[in-house]
Amino acid sequence: MKMEKWHIPVPESALAGAMTAATAMTSYQRDRLRHFVAPVIPSMMLGVSGAALMLAACYWIGLVPGDWASPVVLFLSAMLSAAFALVTRAAAGNGNLDLTGYSACLFIFVVCGGVCGAAFLDDQGIVYGLPYCMLAAVAASFFWLRRRHFICGQLAAFVPPLLLLLARSHTRPEWSFAIQLATIALIGSTGIFLLTARTNQRLYALSSEVEHRATYDGLTGLLNRSTWIQRAESRLAEEQRLGRQITCLFIDMDRFKQVNDVLGHSAGDELLCQVANVLQRYEVPDRLAGRIGGDEFVMLLPGLGVRQAKNLADGIIGAIQSTQRDRLGSVASIGIAASTGADSLDHLLRRADLAMMNVKERNRERSFADDSSLASFLIAAAD
DSSP: OOOOOOOOOOOHHHHHHHHHHHHOOOHHHHHHHHHHTTTHHHHHHHHHHHHHHHHHHHHHGGGSOHHHHHHHHHHHHHHHHHHHHHHHHHHHHTTOHHHHHHHHHHHHHHHHHHHHHHHHHOTTHHHHHHHHHHHHHHHHHTTOOSHHHHHHHHHHHHHHHHHHHHHSOOOSHHHHHHHHHHHHHHHHHHHHHHHHHHHHHHHHHHHHHHHHHHHBOTTTOSBOHHHHHHHHHHHHHHHHHHTOOEEEEEEEETTHHHHHHHHOHHHHHHHHHHHHHHHHHTOOTTOEEEEOSSSEEEEEEETOOHHHHHHHHHHHHHHHHHTTTTSOOOOEEEEEEEOOSSOOHHHHHHHHHHHHHHHHHHHHHHHHHOGGGGGOOEEEEEO
16 A cells, blocks of 8 residues: 655744744854853864873884983973963954863863873873973963962862872883972972962953943943944844845934033933933843944844844833933934845944934923923934
8 A cells, every 4th residue: 555645834933934934043153152162172182182192102113212201291281281272372362261261170180091091001201290290280380370279270280190199100210200200390390370470461451441442332232333333234144045034223312411511511411321221121132232433332232123123222212211200301212214125234224223213302392392302312313
């Protein structure tokens, strides 16, 4: 009996949506992936290659003439330590200090574990392997910027050799010499860390401050103009590629000059900070809020249409209004523009700005007719 094949029709839109949801990754997620995971990859590759290198050295070092054995091991150690230093510094330069430190600890643990594993099979390997482990710990001491990294790194370097020494007899003179070198390395790495820790911490604090000032607005803590535009362009291109809706809010504080003139610039700064706090409460990971001018704020809303953006703007308006009950009210005009799927960020901002100006003109007309409109808030959506 021939069985019939049943076909269940699936709408193309649903299938496309499922595939998009399963395979798509937002630019925000990719940025986080690059920021937190990418530095681990070269460190892991370096650790695996270093462990393989030392395994080969421990097994085959006997093939090298006795007079050349130590120089060969020192050369390999210097090469691997230099590569490790470059990877660590490069990752630290991107601000990934915690991840860099723990990656370095993992790197050292892999190398030292590989060396001690080889030495467990070949007693001669400990003579060259143990000093190498300690040399790696000494080299890493220059590049750790946190005390916890230093402690974890020392444990990663010294626990495998200690376990090896407890598991195997170490009465041979060569082993005693290796243990002496390890002790010297421990003292040296600790001294290096203590000498460089304060300088490294100051450099880190300085670089973090410079990076923060280059990224965020000094008064409100929101993204500054250049950073917001850079991230918004990337997000807009991503949403357009996925065919998703995206809208932009352009927020401008009306009569802000009156607040500065009547209550002083400190009151104006406080008002801007209050608006920024409101925007931060509505800012989820996929949304971008920033300050692009004196009293001008913007927010990019991926995945939201005009109606949803208007509801969000209503909430922002209400939150701002609630902070102005005890003082001179400042009218906020919000323009909303939805992406057409092909326009640039500059065009989207221009349309949102135009919508905001339309609101501002209506507000002025109403303020002439009724002084109570000083506390009113209007929203317009750009078609």
